Amino acid sequence: MEPRGYGFLLLLLHILRPVIALEETIIVSKLGDNATLSCIYRGRELHLKNLRVYWQIADDQEECSVVHALISGQDNESEQCIHFKNRTQLFWDGLENGDFSLLLLNVSQSDERTYKCVVLQKTEYTRVIHQAKVVLTLAASYSQPILSGPIRNSDSTGEEVTFSCKSGNGYPEPNVYWINKTDNSHLLPSELKIIPHADGTYSVFSTLKVKATSNMQIECSIENKILRENLSANYTQQMQSNGSSTESHKNLEKNGRGAQAACVISIIIGIGLLVGLTCWLWRRRSFKLLSYTDVQTNEDKGGLNSPV
């Protein structure tokens, strides 16, 4: 047993590994989108008739692994897994130039796998001329978070308040950050709920309990690690010139459309209230008349029937 020899062998393996390992691409796709799994061979001219192209799930343990097969220039569905039926397409314009990329339609969580593209050429004998691995990762953007609060906690001593923050329709699970914007320190949430939905997305709900201070500036941020997306909503307590800090003010990023909608809604509500008020006044007038006559007839009846 010579330790030196052993070490040398390890070193050799280490050097060889990058040569043996397949090139592996990571593709990020949004739920419901079409994903292109790329597999491009840059070699000499190809004749489709001599080629077999297999797209398969890289994991060998799989019961059914054929995603797409192209045999002698024709799609062959005989071994394709049911899960991929009618959901795969090759790019016909590119095949002869060595572009064997696969279009996978309407991707869902169950497509989050590692795929392998194997290209075989049959001349005198059959050999593998190209292989590629593609890791498909799914993602969906979270909705603009909605920050509410502060709500004063009645059951606590002191000036403790609660903020809550919610968002949804995202994938994968998010990271939630509560930030004290005064010094950019992170605050610990008192509650964090991540709820999975049937469509595979998550919604998130978090609350933060803090001691109320003057000039509070709190931000809730929802991070989608895969999309490298941080969506945030913030709360800013505005100090008034005379020292009272009553007015609060919430700021949402991308709030243009929200503000517009709120405007329209308040106009509609305003009109509604006006119409309601007019109706009410009108009804009240007629009701008064009605009740007046009612009372009168009752009194009349009473006068007639009561056995005084």
Ligand SMILES: *[C@@H]1O[C@H](CO)[C@@H](O)[C@H](O)[C@H]1NC(C)=O
């Ligand atoms: C995916 O491809 C199909 C068929 O080519 C097309 O009808 C559909 O609009 C595409 N979907 C998206 C999200 O691009």
Ligand SMILES: *[C@@H]1O[C@H](CO)[C@@H](O)[C@H](O)[C@H]1NC(C)=O
């Ligand atoms: C698909 O391939 C099988 C064998 O791999 C073959 O028997 C069958 O004829 C092929 N089908 C088509 C439509 O090419």
Ligand SMILES: *[C@@H]1O[C@H](CO)[C@@H](O)[C@H](O)[C@H]1NC(C)=O
């Ligand atoms: C694929 O499409 C064909 C024709 O449009 C249809 O008959 C078949 O049921 C579809 N298969 C699946 C698994 O959706």
Ligand SMILES: *[C@@H]1O[C@H](CO)[C@@H](O)[C@H](O)[C@H]1NC(C)=O
């Ligand atoms: C996409 O796939 C989902 C299930 O993963 C299905 O509910 C939906 O109808 C599909 N959409 C289209 C356009 O095929």
Ligand SMILES: *[C@@H]1O[C@H](CO)[C@@H](O)[C@H](O)[C@H]1NC(C)=O
């Ligand atoms: C935020 O940071 C400021 C400055 O460090 C601090 O005075 C204040 O108490 C912090 N607010 C909360 C809610 O932790």
Ligand SMILES: *[C@@H]1O[C@H](CO)[C@@H](O)[C@H](O)[C@H]1NC(C)=O
């Ligand atoms: C999102 O915000 C958090 C908290 O500020 C930060 O740690 C993280 O790096 C941000 N992520 C991205 C992708 O910007």
Ligand SMILES: *[C@@H]1O[C@H](CO)[C@@H](O)[C@H](O)[C@H]1NC(C)=O
């Ligand atoms: C502070 O100013 C606001 C208007 O800016 C006023 O409504 C409020 O009564 C004032 N408070 C005190 C304590 O003066």
Ligand SMILES: *[C@@H]1O[C@H](CO)[C@@H](O)[C@H](O)[C@H]1NC(C)=O
């Ligand atoms: C809150 O968000 C608004 C809108 O993006 C931004 O202009 C403002 O600077 C933010 N406030 C703080 C304290 O981060």
